[in-house]
Amino acid sequence: MDRLSREQPEDWWDVEALYDLCFAPGREALSSYRLRDGVDPVRELCLVLHDEFGAVAGAIRYWPVRIGAAEALLLGPVAVHPIRQGEGLAARLIEESLTIATRLGWERVMLVGDAPYYGRFGFERLNDVEMPPPTNPERVLGRALVPGAWHGIAGKVERAQRD
Numbered sequence: 001m002d003r004l005s006r007e008q009p010e011d012w013w014d015v016e017a018l019y020d021l022c023f024a025p026g027r028e029a030l031s032s033y034r035l036r037d038g039v040d041p042v043r044e045l046c047l048v049l050h051d052e053f054g055a056v057a058g059a060i061r062y063w064p065v066r067i068g069a070a071e072a073l074l075l076g077p078v079a080v081h082p083i084r085q086g087e088g089l090a091a092r093l094i095e096e097s098l099t100i101a102t103r104l105g106w107e108r109v110m111l112v113g114d115a116p117y118y119g120r121f122g123f124e125r126l127n128d129v130e131m132p133p134p135t136n137p138e139r140v141l142g143r144a145l146v147p148g149a150w151h152g153i154a155g156k157v158e159r160a161q162r163d
Contacts, residue, residue, distance in 0.1 A: 002057055002089070004096060007046040014056040015048060022079040031132040032112055035074060035159050036063045042073060044104060045097050049080075049089055057084045060093040062101070064160035065110070067129055070153045071160070072142070073101060075111040094121050098145065107149040110142040110157070128154035 007015060019027065027033070045062040058080040065074045075097075080089045098121070101109060111118065112135055115125060123141040131140050144150050 001052055003050045004047060004092065005050070006044065007048045007059065007061070011048050011056065011059075015059045015061075018056050018059055018079050018081060019077055021082065023077065027077070030112075031135050032074065032076060034132055035065050035157060037159065039063060039160050042101075045073070045101055047093055047097055049093065051084075055081075057081050058089040058093055060090075060097050062097065062109075066158045066160055067153050068155045070108070071106075072153075072157075073106050073109040074157075075109050076113070091121075098143070102145045107146045108142060108144055108153070110140065112136075112139045113141055114139065115141060126150065126153075130156045132157070 049058040060078040126142040
């Protein structure tokens with residue numbers, strides 16, 4: 001039986017190893033990582049799935065970003081160990097974290113990803129939101145956690161201010 005919990009400091013290396021396994025070696029060169037530099041993740045939304053042996057089967061992280069004066073969450077990365085893919089674990093991580101984000105009062109979430117996959121979670125293309133290059137604009141997706149939360153939001157995505 002898998003156990004879903006908030007990511008703890010002792011999970012960090014295992015989660016990083018999972019991301020290294022699931023994504024290209026140059027993953028940290030992506031523009032989304034520049035938005036994370038020097039900014040703490042939203043810890044309440046960083047979740048880990050441990051299997052019955054305590055190994056990390058999946059993980060998801062979120063980071064705060066800004067679009068003009070508006071705050072948003074940047075979902076990602078989300079990953080599931082290759083031997084566990086196809087079991088719905090990513091969906092469980094996404095759905096649970098979005099429920100928590102809504103409960104915490106966040107209004108909007110964005111990501112860079114495939115519309116056919118993320119569309120089933122309510123994500124749609126954000127035509128007026130610009131990720132740093134070289135991000136493909138077709139892959140910039142968002143979901144309103146409260147009705148109308150993306151209405152009128154436009155501009156460049158920037159790092160959240162450091163506390």
